[in-house]
Amino acid sequence: MDKILQAAQNHKKPESVKKYQYGTAGFRMNANILDSVMFTTGILAALRSKYLGGKFIGIMITASHNPPQDNGVKLVDPMGEMLEQHWEAYATTLANAASPEVLVKEVRELIQNLKIDLKVPSNVIVARDSRESGPVLQQAAVDGLVAMEANVKQFGVLTTPQLHFLVRNHNTGKPKVETSYYEYFSTAFKEIYQLIDGDSKPPIDIVIDAANGIGAPKVEKLFDEYLKGKIHSYKVINDKYTHPETLNSHCGADFVKTNQQLPQGISAIPDKLYASFDGDADRVVFYFVNSANKFQLLDGDKISTLLARYFIKLVEQTGLKLSVGVVQTAYANGSSTNYLTQNLKLAVECTPTGVKHLHHVAQKFDIGIYFEANGHGTVLFSENLIEQVSSSSDEHAFKKLYYFTQLINQSVGDAISDLITVLLIISDLQLTPTEWNSAYADLPNKLAKVIVKDRTEFKTTNAERTLIEPKGLQQKIDQEVKKVQLGRSFVRASGTEDAVRVYAEAKTQEEVIKLSEAVCELVK
Ligand code: NG1
Ligand code: ZN
Incomplete structure (x- = not known):
């Protein structure tokens, strides 16, 4: 002592x-x-x-x-x-x-x-x-x-x-040692790459905005030294990690998601895929501009729905009885939840914000896919699944599933691992960014921040979707929600900033602004 x-x-x-x-x-x-x-x-x-x-x-x-x-x-x-x-x-x-x-x-x-x-x-x-x-x-x-x-x-x-x-x-x-990270993930990548039908495989082509953070040299090392010849064309921009004053400034996953716009340094080519990491590379979002030059975000919800769709198909091909589930937070776009439950007929669970909550629930499934809308997430595979697919079966579906259990970081959401997983999946499904995006259309939404005197006064239940305190506030929010089509709104205290977050969603952009402003007024 x-x-x-x-x-x-x-x-x-x-x-x-x-x-x-x-x-x-x-x-x-x-x-x-x-x-x-x-x-x-x-x-x-x-x-x-x-x-x-x-x-x-x-x-x-x-x-x-x-x-x-x-x-x-x-x-x-x-x-x-x-x-x-x-x-x-x-x-x-x-x-x-x-x-x-x-x-x-x-x-x-x-x-x-x-x-x-x-x-x-x-x-x-x-x-x-x-x-x-x-x-x-x-x-x-x-x-x-x-x-x-x-x-x-x-x-x-x-x-x-x-x-x-x-x-x-x-x-x-x-x-x-650090190199074991690159060896582990690149081995899994190469195995799956080989299993994807060679003739029809579209070339892998990606531009990565690394938020001027540590993800830049790490992804470059993986691509240059371990995946040479597999990634056909790639470029890392906002890679100035030795200039820490530029970190997350006008770039990175959070900037792109929050502002719904391209980071600095990209003049986008239509229907070409881009990705942004955050400062410590545990989050990734994708995006592209469509033929009308309009920015289109492929956020955590679009990633989890893509993975869900892919893994359901893969499980079907194996003929195994395996449970597949998706875990989201209240920030998931309502359209993504609808798509998962109605189109894919999947079990969807909602937890409070923070990956530890999602991680925990995802462990219930043989394939538990969890992502926060902001791009932080991963897929967990059960021991039961790993045991069943690691048998020496030569079938492609078994092998693919087996190597995906290694390609996807099992301990935590990982921008690099998620990036290469998505790149392989869209290559296997032969999806262009537009096709990936077309699974469902996001409902217009807005995330606002209100500074209040004491954010601890805001107490929630129902996976943060319902306020129990301040008393009476939830009823007032509900009344505002009813005034717009497909309305949804919830309020919770941030766990990382001294502020209250107000989320709103509605059928049109005008309605979402109206709803968001009304709820922000109620919170003030
Ligand atoms: P808070 O500040 O509690 O909303 C934010 C993110 C979380 C999570 C944590 C940890 C939103 C709305 N919230 O939490 O998803 O990533 O930071 O970094 O994006
Ligand atoms: Zn991070």
Whole structure:
């Protein structure tokens, strides 16, 4: 404990901060006030590892799609999943310790309450995205780990999903170096590529906007060194990850989705496919311009419906009895839900925002497809499925399904893995972007943000679709919804920003604006 006390003198909580909160994306805020949080999160990671008998825990330093001056940190559990929920509260407690002495007291209490055996070694791996504040903040986390005498492995800059992947590999006896990521996914890619009928296979051609983030060098490495000759033509734009001041600025998945427009640096050729990653490459959205030069977004809902349609067909070809389900949040476009339930006759579940909720529900199915509309998601395959398709059957459908269980990152949504999955699927289905998009037409929608005095007053139920507090507000929203055709609207407090989000959807653009404005007025 002396070591913690001593090291903590250099990482004191700033008095200006009222309260730190470990939210859906860990701690995330302006990098200037994150030093002490990094230190305490390092301590917690070591404790978590000891608690789990020395399993490897991950620390990822990133603020994803946030502006360059922000940063953040989150912990990754042994199988590459998000930190277990109870421990989020412990992370918050340690981060808010007012002094080094209080911190030591809190650490002691945690050790006692959780019966942590300090003699168990702790193993932690650390990585960061390309932000300027990354190295200094990483050192603060390492100081916390060193004070706990943890074994630390620093991976430098990685995408968030790469760190998740490596944590899982460290705990499952798989290769433990960054290149194992490229080897693993490129092997699966090449196997499926070979299984797709050679004569009719359209060439793979993609432009990737990497948000000037860490996804740029990583996807280039995969394509240049591991998938040479398989991706026929590709280009990475907004690839200036060594200029962190440009990160997410007028580019990236969040910019494209929020503004429904092309990122900077693209003058689009009609019906050619483009993709955008976010700053840490755990989200991807696709888009194109149609023959009338109109921007068309292929967001997380379009990705999950494409995958659903594809996997249903593949399962049919195998003749196996496997359950397929899709998990969405309330932000999924109503048309996508209709398409899934009515056209594809699929089970669709709705969960609160945050991938950990979706991930959990997706585990119920043999093929559980989950995506947030913003492009964060993946597909989970059950042990039952893997067992059935890994038999030595020579049939293409079996083999394809088997290799898709490897091509799609099983620990977390991964822009690179999702990108190459989609590229193979549209190649196999021989779909142009226009054809992919034509499965259903999105209902016009609007996502607005309202700054309120206290967002914690907004409490929801029914997977965040119904407000229970402030009292009476939901009834007023319902009345506004009734005034427009195909109306839908819900209000919830953001988990990552100090604001309330208002989502609205309706049959026409005019009606959606009317509905959104009316609900925003009610919330203010
Ligand atoms: P909040 O701020 O709680 O709405 C946002 C995204 C989530 C998720 C998290 C984590 C929307 C509407 N919300 O959450 O989907 O990605 O950030 O990054 O896109
Ligand atoms: Zn991200």
